[in-house]
Amino acid sequence: MAARTVAVVLAGGIGERMGAGRPKQLIEVGGRPILAHAIAAFDAHPGIAEVLVVMAAGHLRDAGVIAAPFRSVTGVVEGGATRTASTVAALRALEDRPADTRVLFHDAARPFVDAPVIDRVLDALDGHDAVAVGVPSPDTIVVVEDGVVASMPPRETMCRFQTPQGFRLGTLRKAYELALADPALRATDDCGIVHRYLPDMPIRVVEGSERNLKVTQPLDAVVAEHLAQEDLP
Numbered sequence: 001m002a003a004r005t006v007a008v009v010l011a012g013g014i015g016e017r018m019g020a021g022r023p024k025q026l027i028e029v030g031g032r033p034i035l036a037h038a039i040a041a042f043d044a045h046p047g048i049a050e051v052l053v054v055m056a057a058g059h060l061r062d063a064g065v066i067a068a069p070f071r072s073v074t075g076v077v078e079g080g081a082t083r084t085a086s087t088v089a090a091l092r093a094l095e096d097r098p099a100d101t102r103v104l105f106h107d108a109a110r111p112f113v114d115a116p117v118i119d120r121v122l123d124a125l126d127g128h129d130a131v132a133v134g135v136p137s138p139d140t141i142v143v144v145e146d147g148v149v150a151s152m153p154p155r156e157t158m159c160r161f162q163t164p165q166g167f168r169l170g171t172l173r174k175a176y177e178l179a180l181a182d183p184a185l186r187a188t189d190d191c192g193i194v195h196r197y198l199p200d201m202p203i204r205v206v207e208g209s210e211r212n213l214k215v216t217q218p219l220d221a222v223v224a225e226h227l228a229q230e231d232l233p
């Protein structure tokens with residue numbers, strides 16, 4: 001029997017850049033918390049059997065209340081000081097699962113992930129152990145060192161990563177095992193961990209969506225409210 005596919009909603013951050021005085025995933029857009037939007041997208045998807053929420057310390061009760069109406073949420077666990085540490089908390093919570101389990105890691109701060117994006121990640125996991133979601137960059141991206149341009153990669157090769165990022169659990173476990181043994185570990189996402197510690201592992205990139213924005217700074221909350229209003233019946 002195929003292993004259950006799990007979505008991990010990472011909500012372990014404190015939203016420093018948002019400066020709302022509480023984690024930004026608790027802010028409401030379109031009348032409900034950003035965290036609820038993110039959970040709802042996976043809860044409603046027929047390919048997702050289970051959702052695990054990783055929440056910032058001190059806010060587990062809030063997350064429990066938000067998650068309670070969703071049939072597929074099987075747990076709310078405490079996150080760590082970094083996104084990477086929060087992923088580790090999720091991996092611990094999933095340690096009894098088979099290595100071929102498909103697991104999708106999603107930023108709670110991306111409330112408008114939709115079914116077509118989730119479909120593309122799940123489909124790509126049939127042929128790959130690691131899958132990222134990306135959108136083309138409308139801006140020219142440059143590498144800056146000491147305040148001057150060090151290189152200008154061709155824009156058509158540039159892509160902005162979003163989430164969910166999908167993995168076979170055994171592959172992500174292996175990458176994290178190596179990463180956690182590295183005192184110089186630094187990463188901004190889980191594909192970054194796979195890329196650095198399992199460099200021969202191809203990471204398939206599938207198309208994301210411009211609506212799948214990450215609510216990071218106050219202006220993003222204004223845009224998110226606008227998008228949420230568009231979705232209301």
Ligand SMILES: Nc1ccn([C@@H]2O[C@H](COP(=O)(O)OP(=O)(O)OP(=O)(O)O)[C@@H](O)[C@H]2O)c(=O)n1
Nearest residue numbers: 011012013014015016017081082083086108109
């Ligand atoms: N220790 C952390 C840090 C981040 N995240 C999650 O990772 C996603 C992307 O992180 P980011 O946008 O940076 O959120 P924050 O860390 O909350 O923001 P900031 O860096 O401004 O504090 C968010 O859903 C966030 O909750 C997490 O689970 N655990």
Ligand SMILES: C[C@](O)(CO)[C@H](O)COP(=O)(O)O
Nearest residue numbers: 083107161162163188189214
């Ligand atoms: C995972 C991510 O959303 C991909 O764009 C991004 O790297 C998260 O970075 P953050 O600094 O934790 O917001």
